[in-house]
Amino acid sequence: MRRTTLANGLTVLIREEHTAPLASVWCWYKVGSKDERPGLTGVSHWCEHMNFKGTTNIPRDQVKGIIEQYGGSWNGYTWIDETTYLETATRDALDRMLFIESERMANCLYHPDDCESERTVIISELQGGENDPDNLLDQELTATAFKAHPYRHPTIGWLSDLETMTRDDLYGYYRRHYVPNNATLVIVGDVDADQALRRVDRYFGAIQPGAAIDRIRTREPEQTGERRLTIRKEGTTAYLKVGYHAPASTSADFFPLLVLDAVLTGAKGLNLWSSFRVPPPQRSARLYRALVERGRASSVSGSLMPTEDPFLYTVSATAKTGTPLAAVEEALLAELDVLRRDGITAAELKRAQAQLRARLVFESDSVTNIAHQLGYFETIGTLDAFIQAPARIAAVTLDDVASAARRIFPASNRTVGWFDPLPSGESLKSEV
């Protein structure tokens, strides 16, 4: 992989992959919902939407089709630490992809009519998410687990902020954060690295750097006691989530905790763009055996995300119809207590390492996925940790896992959330 920094501060990562006549271009910005202040929650994600609405040199009505004419796909996403945009298309579209991303960085329009139209699209996205009780519980659990750090508010934002934010709020935020010295451009595919770098310089070299960004410096204070919440709302199914404050991806505890999660719920790998589309191998996992095999839950999952600041390790379970949430919680916490007390076995460590090794291979099967991984870890400041991931996973010992478990799983570090469904009052109305 070639790594370069342009004079304006843009970090460029290029990796040649000649397995298919394709190239994937990702432009990453070090801005996410943790950079948002009260009153502007959701602004990062809204800006992401606005950055598909035309630029000085890409008229609004020509956005549609600009990459499709190369058979290409495009997308973007926003999360707590980052905002990113991608195109994957045939290699001859490289210039077009670089042009689009350079325009996105420097010349987006933010037409007032488009800002208003997108307000309701985003509120619709928020409401679609709220239709899912599991999603609603996740949002409430995170807001309860964090009381100070901006990880506490959802990336999509709070409804009242989405209703009141102005075009100037959006545009000002865009101008402050969409600068080359706050971005990483990644190219992976059937390209010549030297040639690609020259093209990058042509499209991005003249964009002026921005002022240093004044980041929110709040750290989450240590949690000193268990927190609980219960959502009671119409529904058919009960859900449980237990969240523990967990280490950032730079911490020495991160890879031991990744192994620990594999032992509890099956290995997920490290690619949040692709890994979670295939469920983990979990039939032998401790929590699967304790909850699903014993008939208490219909599913269980664990989530440990690589993040810049300490985030959460969350275990989620769907209670089987007829099983009280208290019984699911009791069984789940009992397993975590055993793990905290006794650690894991050598056989479990070996299996978890084998699973993670396989997942790292499976999740790097396309130029799009490889480019995602490079940009994601560069943006959260741990590209080295990602590149060394196979070795770091292989080096995890039983003691490492045991000490990580002792630090993570005290009751005082957890937040317990219930979605306790109320009977439905729905009815069917039909007109023919």
Place this chain on the structure above:
Amino acid sequence: MDLVSNRHTSDFKLQTSARGLSPAHAVLPNGATLLTKHTTTTPAVAINVAMGAGSAADPPGNAGMTWLLSRVIDRGTALRTAADIADELDSRGITLTISVTRHLFSLVCTCLADDFEPVLALVGDILTAPSLPEEELATRKGEVLTAIRQDEDSPAVRASEALMALLYPSGHPYGRRTKGSTAVVESLVRDQLLQLHASRFAPTELTAVIVGDVERSRAADAAARVFGGWTRPAPPPLVVPASAPPAAKQRVVIPMMSKAQADIACGFVAVARKDPDYYACWLMNHVFGQYSIGGRLGDSIRERQGMAYYASSSLDANVAPGPLTIRAGVNPANVDRALASIDEEMARLVRDGITQKELDDSRRFLIGSIPRALETNAAIANFLQTEEFFGLGLDYDERLPDLLGAVTLDQANAAARRIIRPELSTVVIAGPYQG
């Protein structure tokens, strides 16, 4: 600087020809079909084994039986306990995904190339000799019942299932819920599942696709060892009748007042995969509800009016004519406006047709996306499985650009008039909306 005009003139056909998949195809003496493709992108192998035994084969009155079989089939065999299977999969980091469509029952996984032979043997054992232990069946039944209850709480699922039941009434296989009802699932017993397996699973119905870092001969040898010795008579062919299109406009509201967003599903019975109009329908639908963000529908409902996070249409051509479905998720206050916009777009499509530019744009996109669609082992395996199921030919990936290229504007617009009948539309709205 005019950098956004279309200056791209590459010949995608040449690229896809150069990349032609050219899979190896074989039929074993017992009738099982084998497709293999050697790739070296990653040291991994995608295994995709499908049995022509989807939910359309559910016995009358027992919708959901095939789905329940899919939940328990991998929990014990004549040779292996559930714990043995769990250990074999988990120790190699493998997730075995078992899915059921209307016509196929599929076992899909990706393994490291070093693990290929034992994993294929495991997949074969699961598919051909399941033991369906009683205690496993009881546990999986509980999971399926919970999943059905979850579906009942989802406006998107409720709208979609109700639409299919209206388009395919009277117990038609395409109108039934794949997971079935709680009453049926509770009533099903082990002997019924064993009987279903014995009557529908046979080598003549099996297609094994292997794509990845194994030489063709190695893949073929392993598949012959795993599947070649299995004997069972071919089941009688499954006949799926065509569904008579609804004779009148239908509209159903499923109020779910505690939800935040309403889901709209609107549809028509469209075409079978082998219908001569299929490619014209595909392109027409792509213009209407797919291109970029949801085609014309997305343009109107999301981009211009800001009413929905998603608005699109899909075409699910199948053995019998499948549906063309329009979907949108909207704020309850916007349901009527969104429905009016869908009606307007349907009327415009039928009245004015699509334009030559729209047709060319969609065609260029679909042809140009072939290399991307066939990049990963799993995607190639899925493509080959579809190719075999519908009898599209081993060179389908190479012929596809020509098949799309041959569609004329008149054909695409005739397809629109044939399928989109606004006066006979079926609409379901599920969510916080009373109608």
